[in-house]
Amino acid sequence: MKITRRRASWRTTGIAAVIVALVSVLAACGSTASGGSSGSADKSEWADTAYPKLDEATLKTVATKVLNPGLDVSSLPPEISEAMMLASQPLTDDQRKIFNKCMGSDDCDTGQGGYTLAIVDDQVNTFYSMSRAETVAMAIKSGAIKRILHFATDMDVQKYLSDWRSAIGQKSDLILSIYGGLGDQAGQVIQEAKAKGIPVVNGCCAISPDVTKLLSVNVNASLCDMWLKNGGGEQIASFLKDKGDTDPTYALFTGPAGNAFAGVWQPCVKEAMDKAGVKLVYEGNTEWTPQGTVKAANALIASGEKPDVLVYDTYAEDFIHAYQDAGEKDIPTFVLTASSTVGTAKAYQDAKAQGFNIDAFVAPAIVWLQDVGLQTEIELKDGKKPSGDTVTYPMTLTNLADVIDGMDLTVNEAAFVGSTLEAEDQNESLKH
Secondary structure (H helix, E strand, O other), X not given: OOOOOOOOHHHXXXXXXXXXXXXXXXXXXXXXXXXXXXXXOOHHHHOOOOOOOOOHHHHHHHHHHOOOOOOOHHHOOHHHHHHHHHXXXXXXXXXXXXXXXXXXXXXXXOOXXXXXXXXXXXXXXXXXXXXXXXXXXXXXXXXXXXXXXXXXXXXXXXXXXXXXXXXXXXXXXXXXXXXXXXXXXXXXXXXXXXXXXXXXEOOOOXXXXXXXXXXXXXXXXXXXXXXXXXXXXXXXXXXXXXXXXXXXXXXXXXXXXXXXXXXXXXXXXXXXHHHXXXXXXXXXXXXXXXXXXXXXXXXXXHHOOOOOEEEEOOOOHHHHHHHHHOOOOXXXXXXXXXXXXXXXHHXXXXXXXXXXXXXXXXXXXXOOOHHXXXXXXXXXXXXXXXXXXXXXXXXXXXEHHHOHHHOOOOOOOOOEOOOOOOHHHHHHHOOO
């Protein structure tokens, strides 16, 4: 049967790079706090804005928005709680003008605060654009950041290291990087930054243990913990049992064969599912392209295997459409272990509306976790003691049906679900 490809073009530029970024989410953790220096800025100017009063109801609302509704907000490290409180505040009209100006410039004065923040990107794609937007919005809301510098390269290690040194040379007080592609190369420049009194904290993604230990504080958001320590395998098994699946099975998919990301997360899934009594019956590769995904889906359908669950590490839209085009009403339950997009949520919603039997589970959004890195760096620069060498953000699987009603699906389909930004700010971010 001929397969019709739908709305695929926007995903081709960033999909593999986002997966590379997520490899480091699974890395082992361990770090050493540096404490940072307070600089000459008057910290009293942002004492209220950068450190908002905590409100448990607001924290719960934000937890649901970032696709982690079961999060125990009462036990979070203060760096995470404060970042969530700041993220909960929509930009004012005046702040949005600053936001739009800063997103359109690589050197921007916010007209407030006292610190210079450098954002050093090692890739160029939609995930990085939205993550940068989260950081810029957070910087503006905090009131602590006066100047925002932005550096970007697309997997050029020499330029990446040069950008770090340029940020240090321009007397940046804070440096934030995603570490998605070249983070393991950043050890020397992290040390150079810290030698100048610049606190360095990761956000959405960890790095190799040897480099992680050089960070001032390590933010840990572990997908392996999501499957093992936090009960993801048992959760999926219980869901299948409630549906009447007495001998549950699953298929496992990733992009190119032998990619580093799959080499880390797939063993965790296999261990968790094996313990939960869910049997692996099929493995496949999609190349992380729309065409490759459709081909992989058709191969699974043609194989005669009918797994109850399909575990995949990125967007499921093309899988869903392939099952629709094949007329397969019983679509496997999708478990998406990486960041999901608006396009996937819409495909799931449309399939439901057309009478297809489909369920999906999503991982917590990580696109906003740079906010936690920035909040921690501000606190260190302000001379505050961190809550620990490692700040852990718990990760748990969530049924998409439980959170989709709270999503704004009118935004660009390339946007990542779980962003804390308003719709217009998400759309603006994807222009840069």
